[in-house]
Amino acid sequence: MPLHPSLTIVDHPLVQHKLTLMRDEGASTATFRRLLREISLLLAYEVTRGLELRTTRIRTPMCETEAPLLKGKKLALVSILRAGNGLLDGILELVPSARVGFIGLYRDPDxxxxxxYYDKVPGELDERMVIVVDPMLATGNxxxxxxxxxxxxxxxxxRFLCLLAAPEGVRRMAAxxxxxxxxxxxxxxxxxxxxYIVPGLGDAGDRLFGTK
Known part of the structure; x- marks a missing residue:
């Protein structure tokens, strides 16, 4: 039985290569940030695959034609603070018109x-595709x-987009x-x-922002 009815693991060689470099404990903060931005751009191609399209009539240098454009309200990206912000840059590079929201949560260590502790999200969420981003799906809470x-x-x-997931978190989300x-x-x-996720890459927020 699958862990989740709709779990996609992006096994593209570039994604896997960059993820290995990020896992390395010797990667600097600057390197980690750069790799996270790059990998988020690659993941964004997959997570936005289901965006709806409409057609419009345009004139190319050769002739008039029907061509596709995105349909409906701009999509919404919602970052789970603080580490989720590391995924935003790459996705916004691909979809610069997306609306952005934030949900502040921290995990009680006990x-x-x-x-x-915070939430600010775009309006009209019922008319938008909403992509929730957080590098780690650990407990899933x-x-x-x-x-x-x-x-x-x-x-x-x-849709939920993350860099790494643990089976426990996937099961929690499925439930x-x-x-x-x-x-x-x-x-x-x-x-x-x-x-913490094993083998994982440590605390994504700490590695992204250079904190402990």
Missing amino acids: TLRPVQ SSVAAIDLLKEKGARNI AHPDVPILTAALDERLDEHG
């Missing part, structure tokens, strides 16, 4: 449960809480939100006793 909030605000077409597709660069082995 209970591993999410604590919300923060991701589930963020998607709970977005559904309360009207979002219906939601809470089986209708939300998950797209990731890798499904790792497990979580350790502190809720």
Whole structure:
């Protein structure tokens, strides 16, 4: 039985190569940031594959023709603070007109449960594709809480994009939100006793921002 009814692992060689470089503990903060931006651009191609299109009539230098354009409201990117911001740059490079929202959550170190401290998201979520971004899908608690909030605000077409996922987090998402597709660069082995992904790459936020 699959971990999730709609889990996609992007096995493109460039994605896997860059992910290996990011996992290396010797990678500098600058290198980690650059690689995360590059890999997010590659992942964005896959996660936006289902955007709807309409046709419009244009004139090329040769003739008039019917050609496709994106349909409906601009898509919404929602970052789970703070590490999710590292995925935004690459996606916005591909879709610069996207609306951007933020949900602030931190994980209680004792209970591993999410604590919300901030949210600011675009309007009319019921008319937009919403892509939630967070580099790590570990326990899944923060991701589930963020998607709970977005559904309360009207979002219906939601996708979750992460760099790494643990089986425990994927199962948690499947139980809470089986209708939300998950797209990731890798499904790792497990979580350790502190809720970190193994083999993983450490704390994505700390490595991205140079903090501990």
